[in-house]
Amino acid sequence: MSERHPIVAITGSSGAGTSTVQRTFEEIFRREGVSAAVIEGDSFHAYDRVAMREKMAEFEAGGQLSHFSHFGPEANLFEELERLFRDYAESGRGRRRKYLHNAEEAEPYGQQPGTFTPWEELPPGSDLLFYEGLHGAVVTETADVARYPDLLIGVVPVVNLEWIQKLHRDKSLRGYSTEAVTDTILRRMHDYVHYICPQFARTHVNFQRVPMVDTSNPFIARAVPTADESMVVIRFANPKGIDFPYLLNMIDRSFMSRANTIVVPGGKMELAMQLIFTPFIWRLVERRKKLL
Secondary structure, eight states, X not given: OOSSSOEEEEEOOTTSSHHHHHHHHHHHHHHHTOOEEEEEGGGGBSSOHHHHHHHHHHHHHHTXXXXXXXXSGGGBOHHHHHHHHHHHHHHSOOEEOOEEOSHHHHGGGTOOTTEEOOOEEOOXXXXXXXXXXXXXXXXXXXXXXXXXXXXXXXXXXXXXXXXXXXXXXXXXXXXXXXXXXXXXXXXXHHHIIIIIGGGGGTOSEEEEEEESSOOSOGGGOSSXXXXXXXXXXXXESOOTTOOHHHHHHHSTTOEEEETTEEEEEGGGHHHHHHHHHHHHHHHHHHHHHHHO
16 A cells, blocks of 8 residues: 555456446546546456467367466466556556557557557556556465555456346457357356455455346346346445445435445445545545645
C-alpha cells in the first residue's frame, strides 16, 4: 500500500462483470477530477492469441497440464504485474501495454486483433493506478500482487450465473459454440479453484450478484438474468467506518443480512458502488495531496 501513489484493483473471473465496475469507477474519476493510470489485466497474459492456441495444443499433444488456462500462472506474467504495482507504489511509475481484443481496438495501432502493443511507460502525474482484470489479488509462490492495492474489490457472481454470462458473451460476441465454451470452463476449473477463488478472501469489498430466477442448468439458459431479476450481496472485510444506516436509507429495498453485509436490488448495484467508493477515492486522493 502507498499513501503517495495509491492503487485500486478490481478482480474477478472472465464474464464476471468487472467491466461494469470499471465504467462506474471511470464515472467517479471523471466527476471528481481524478487522473487514473488504467491497467487492463489481459495485458499481463504471457501469450498473444495465436501463441496461446499453439501453447495449448502443445500441452494437449504432450498429455501434460490439461488445465493450462488464462487463469493460472503458466499463462500469465504475475511477477511483472507485481513489479508494476510495487514500482507504482514506490514512485508512481511503471510499464504497461494493451491487449487488442478485436479489429476496432487493433486498427489505430496497425496490428492484428489478439496481439499486444509494445510496452510503454505510464503517463506521469497520475493520482492513482486503476487495475481491472483476473488477478488483482493473486498470490503465488513467486508473486504477491495482493499486498499492494489500497482498495481491492472482488466481483463474483454465483458460479452458475458466471457461466451463463460467459456462455452468452462468447457465443454472441466471439462466435463460439456451446461445446467450445463448456470445454474452456472445464479446462479452467483447476486454476479457477486455486488462483481465482482465493483472491476473494483477500479483497476489501466483494460484490456477488445472485439471480432470483432458475439458473440450475446454465448450459441451456436462453438469456442472462437481468439486473432486475437479481440481488447483489455486498460484503465488507472490515465494516468499521461503513455508514450502513446511510446506505440503507439511500438504496431502496436494501437490507443487512450480516453485520458486515448489505444486500441491494441488482438494478441498484452501480448506485451502491457510487455511494460506497466515492468517499474511498476522496480519502485516497486527499491523503496523497497532503503528503505531496
